[in-house]
Amino acid sequence: MELTKKRKKQLSEFCDRVRISFNNLEHLDQAFHHRSLTNEAHGVKNNERLEFLGDSVLGMVTASYLYTKLDNPEGDLAKIKSVVVSEKALAPVALKFGIDKLLLLGHGEEMSGGRTKPAILADCMEAIIGAYYLEAGYKAAEKYVLSFIAPAVNEVVSNGVKDFKTQLQEKFQKKTKMCPAYELIAKTGPDHDQTFKVSVHLGDKTFGPVSAKSKKEAEQLAAKLALDKYSF
Structure with a gap:
């Protein structure tokens, strides 16, 4: 799926907004491809494999940060981690980053409000992490993840594990x-x-x-x- 000038501009602006860099924007673009799109467009790859990878990177970065920054027992760390990497926590970050506007969805998913579904937004967040890990390596991916995970951890610690x-x-x-x-x-x-x-x-x-x-x-x-x- 060749990128148009408009799409390249949108992806570049996204990179600038979240302070990441891709030499090949097609790799980033794939992170925005929901499986509903690939069901309708022949030969287009979806973001599920990138999501699988990004989920692991997100978990590792978050666990390492919690272990380093907090002296809490394992149970507390696990509870905080489950909150900050949850669908409920990631989806609002995705909206803040403008990810909803860049998603590529199949017609049916688009019509059913998929662009703002928390699960789709959170999965895309993880896919972007996976794509960036492949593009720039662990340290760069870690820096990106911590840009939104560190404030989320601080918020949970200061407020306790309360719902939003x-x-x-x-x-x-x-x-x-x-x-x-x-x-x-x-x-x-x-x-x-x-x-x-x-x-x-x-x-x-x-x-x-x-x-x-x-x-x-x-x-x-x-x-x-x-x-x-x-x-x-």
């Missing part, structure tokens, strides 16, 4: 004496495979919408997005 809605409510109430307001924007799909689109309002500011397979999960993701972007 709880963290947002505590911070927003402390600042304004008001509560966050969650709004269900849309509910689509059949009963067995629904997608929920939710926004959260902090006073006159709105964050989202974000999509997930349950209303509860969508609210958590909206809360995480607000935590990342609101000035407390």
Whole structure:
């Protein structure tokens, strides 16, 4: 799949935004290819193998960072690691990085809101890590991973292992004496495979919408997005 000038520009801008570098942008581009695209486009590789690799690199970098920086017992380290590398934690980072705009999806997945599905966003995050590891090696991949994992670890340590809605409510109430307001924007799909689109309002500011397979999960993701972007 030959890259257009527009696509090359988008990928280059992404690299600049997250401070990584690729000599061959086609390698990076593959990280954005969801399997639904390869089901519809003959000969196009998807990002699942890169995701497999990136998941391992992400886990190793995170475990090493936790071991080096914290003196907590193994149980605490495992709990913190599970939070910061989770789908719920990675998906808002992907949105912050603009990954949703670069995803290449099949028509069916596109129509069902796949561009903002947490699982697809988190998988793409891991695929990018895998691609960058192959491109630039472990130390470069480690630096990229720590750019978003280190702040996430610090947040979990300072707040305790609390869910994002709880963290947002505590911070927003402390600042304004008001509560966050969650709004269900849309509910689509059949009963067995629904997608929920939710926004959260902090006073006159709105964050989202974000999509997930349950209303509860969508609210958590909206809360995480607000935590990342609101000035407390």
